[in-house]
Amino acid sequence: MNINMGPQHPATHGVLRVELELDGETVVKATPHIGYLHTGIEKTAESKLYYKVIPTTDRMDYLAPMSNNLGYCLAVEKLLDIEVPEKVKYARVLLTELTRVMSHLVWVGTHTMDLGAMSMMLYAFRDREYIIDLYEACAGQRMMTTYFRIGGLAYDLPADFDAKVKRILKRIPEAMTDYERLLTDNRIFRNRTIGVAKISAEDAINCGLTGPCLRGSGVNYDVRKANPYSGYEKFDFEIPLGHNGDTYDRYLIRLEEMRQSLKIARQALEGMPEGPYRAHVPGVVLPPKEDVLSRMESLIFHFKIITEGFKPPRGAVYQAIEAPKGELGYYISSDGSNKPHRMRVRPPSFVNLSALPKLVEGGLVADVIAAIGTIDIVLGEVDR
Amino acid sequence: MRDKLREYLEKNFGDALIREDDFRDQQSFYIKKDFFLDICRALLNHDEFQVKFLSDICALDWFGDREEKDGRFEVIYNLFSLKFKYRFFLKVRLDGEDPEIDSLSDLWHCADWLEREVYDLFGIVFIGHPNLVKIVTPGELQGYPLRKDFPLTYEIPQFSYNKDEPPEVLQ
Amino acid sequence: MGLEEKIPDSIILTTLDKMVNWARKRSMWPFGFGLACCAIEMMSTFGPKYDLARFGMEVMRPSPRQADLMIVAGRVSMKMAPIVKRLYEQMPNPKWVISMGACASCGGVFNNYAILQGVDRIIPVDMYIPGCPPRPEQLIEGINKLYDKVMKESLSGKKDGKPRGL
DSSP states (O other), X not given: OEEEEOSBOTTSSSBOEEEEEXXXXXXXXXXXXXXXXXXXXXXXXXXXXXXXXXXXHHTTSTTOHHHHHHHHHHHHHHHHTOOOOHHHHHHHHHHHHHHHHHHHHHHHHHHHHHTTOHHHHHHHHHHHHHHXXXXXXXXXXXXXXXXXXXXXXXXXXXXXXXXXXXXXXXXXXXHHHXXXXXXXXXXXXXXXXXXXXXXXXXXXXXXXXXXXXXXXXXXXXXXXXXXXXXXXXXXXXXXXXXXXXXXXXXXXXXXXXXXXXXXXXXXXXXXXXXXXXXXXXXXTSOXXXXXXXXXXXXXXXXXXXXXXXXXXXXXXXXXXXXXXXXXXXXXXXXXXXXXXXXXXXXXXXXXXXXXXXXXXXXXXXXXXXXXXXXXXXXXXXXXX | OHHHHHHHHHHXXXXXXXXXXXXXXXXXXXXXXXXXXXXXXHHHHOTTTOOOEEEEEEEEEOTTOSSOOSOSEEEEEEEEETTTTEEEEEEEEEOSSSOEEEOOTTTOTTHHHHHHHHHHHHOOEXXXXXXXXXXXXXXXXXXXXXXXXXXTTOOOOOOOTTTTSOOOOOO | OOHHHHSTTSOOOOOHHHXXXXXXXXXXXXXXXXXXXXXXXXXXXXSTTTOGGGGTOOOOBSSGGGOSEEEEESOOXXXXXXXXXXXXXXXXXXXXXXXXXXXXXXXTTOOSTTBOSOGGGTSOOSEEEOSSSOOHHXXXXXXXXXXXXXXXXXXXTTOSSSOOOO
16 A cells, blocks of 8 residues: 655655555655755855855754854865864854754754653653754844854844853753653653664665664764864763664663753853954955954955855865754855855755665564654755 | 775776765765676675665756866765764766666665656666656646746746636737 | 623623634644644643643644644644645644644745645644744734634635635
8 A cells, every 4th residue: 555645744754755655554655755845045145245145054954054054164164275263163052052952942842842742842842942042142043043154253142142042951851851751761652663764874874874873783983073263172071872773772872962052061161262253264254343443454354255255276075063953064165256166055954854765674563653754854954 | 984985986996986075074985887787786884894784866967067077967876874873975977868877766765766766757767676756846847846947936827727718819 | 790690681692603613712733743843842732831722722632523722732744744735635624724833824944855844734723833843822813813813713704624824
C-alpha cells in the first residue's frame, strides 16, 4: 500500500512530502520529495553585493538565523582575510549559542507535539520568547535579525544586554528541569522514542549526518572542537555523545547541548571585553557613524561601500560552523568582482534528511513521524 | 596531513593531478576526470587518512569568465577526514557541452541527493547514479537555474486562475 | 438594569446579514498552513505570550475541509503553488485568505525564478499583512481587520463561491 504524507501535513515540519510504501504497518520504502520551498537563494546571492546577501541567509534556517549569519560572515571574512575585534567574537559566540538554545527549544516543542504532547509546544514557545526578546533588543527584529555583518556587528550591544542575558541564563535552566521532569522518564515518550529510527555510527558517517544526529550514534565530531572558529577554543564546554543512535539518545543530546550552550554563553558574558564592535578595515567595513558625519574620508568610504561594495581577491573559501542542525558550511567563490561568483551552502538539514529512508525503512508507520522530528529539519534550509 | 596527502597523491596518481591550489590555507587538488573515481575510492579505503566523510558536492559555472579557460563547469568535492579533522577539496573541470562525471553514490550514501541537486541545478550528468531525477525545481521548469546563462527573474506563466473558464471577450 | 427591560417582548431585531456575519466572525477556524519563516511567527502568535485564543481562534484545523480561513504564512514556491491552489479549492465556502508576510504578498526579497511573486496570482486574498516576518501583534491586527471586513459582507452578493477580486 502506498501512502502519501504531505506536502501540507501537520506533522512534517513544513512542506515535505514523503511517499511511503507499506506492507501492513511496516514501512518497506520511503521516498522523501523536497523542493516545495525552493527559494533560489544561491542564485539570488550571485546577483547581490556581498553585504546584501546577509538578509537572505537569515531566511534559510529560520529557526537559527544568527548561525546562518555567522557562517556567511566568517566565510567572507576568510575570503577577505580580515580579523574581527575580540568583543565581536565574544558577542557572536554568545548570540549563536543562544540561537542553538532557541532552535532546540522549537525542536523539543514540535517534536514532542508530533508525538502527542501538546503542552510541550506551549512551554517551549513561552521560553523561546525570552531569547527573541534579546534579539529584538540587539537588532530591532524578532526573528530575521541580520545582526552580524562582515567585519563586525550591525550595532553596538544594547544597554540592557547583560540584564537580558542574565534573565535567560536564569530562566532557561529552570524551564529545562521542567521539560526533563515531563519527558525524560515519561513512559509514553520513552516507548515512542527508545529504539526508534536507529542508525549505527558507520552508517551515520557514510550518510554524511552531522550535528546531534551524528553524535547520537557516538561519533565525536563537532566543528566547534574539530576546527574552532570565532574564538571557540577559549571556551570550556563538552560535547555530549550518545550510545544507541536512537531518537531518545538524540533527545538527551539536544537537552545536554542546550545546557552546554548556556555554559558557553555565561563564560562569554563574563569575559566580554571592551572595544569597538566593528573591525577597522577601510573600504570593506563601514566606518563608525560619528566619523562619517565628521570626516571626509570616512564619508567617502561609507558611500563607496554602500553603493559599489568591495572586491575580494579571486579564489574560493569554505567555512563550516556548527549550526544547531549540524555542520553548516558556506563555499564562496569569488571572481574578483563585487558580487559572489557562487555561494554554495552546505545545508545540514538537506544531508540529514537524505538519510531518512535509512532511518524509517523496516520500522512502523507511526515511527515515521518520530524519525522526521528527530532529524530536526527546516525545509527552508533543505530547499534553499 | 597536508604534505602526506600531497605526497600520496603525487606518488600514486601522478598522472591525474593537474595542479594544487592553496588559497587561504585550504588545500584543493584539480584532477582529471578519468581518474576521479579511483582517487575517491582509494582515499575512502586508505587506512591512514580515513577520509570517510563526504561533506559536500557542489558545482560552479565559469560561463563568460575571461580567465578560466579549462572548461566551463567545476565540480567540487568537499572531503573530510574525521581522524585528522582535516578538510580538503577535489576539483574536476568539465566541458560545457554534455558535462558528465562518474557518480560517487556507491561509495557514499549522501552523494545520492547531493549529486541529484547538482544535476537539477547545473545539468551535470552523473554516470552510474541510480536515480538521477530533479530534486528541488518543479518538473515544468526548463533549463538549469544555477547556470550563469539562466536569467534570475525568469517567470513561467504556468497557469491562471481562470484556466478552465472560457476567456471573456471584451466587446 | 439588563437588556431585557429595554426590550419588553424579548425580541432582538437585527438583519440576517448581521447575524450571519457575527456567527461567521466568532467561529473562524484557521487552517494550519505553515510554509516558511512566517509560520514560526504564526506559531508564536498561537503560543502563550500572544495567545490568539483571546479572539476565538485557538482551533487550528489540519484539514482544509474543516477550515474557513487560510493564513498563507511564508513564501510560495512555483512547485508549491498548484498545491496551495488546490488546498484553497478544497475549503468550503465561505472562506477567507490572509497573506502573511512580504513573500506571500509580493515575493519579498526573493524576486527570482523559484518564488511566486505574490500568492494573489493564484488565489484571492482578503487581507495582506506586511513585514518580514510580521510581528504577532501585526497578525492579530490583521485578523481583527478581517473581522471588520467580514461584518460588512452581505448575503445578497459577493459570497457566491466565485473567486473575488481577480
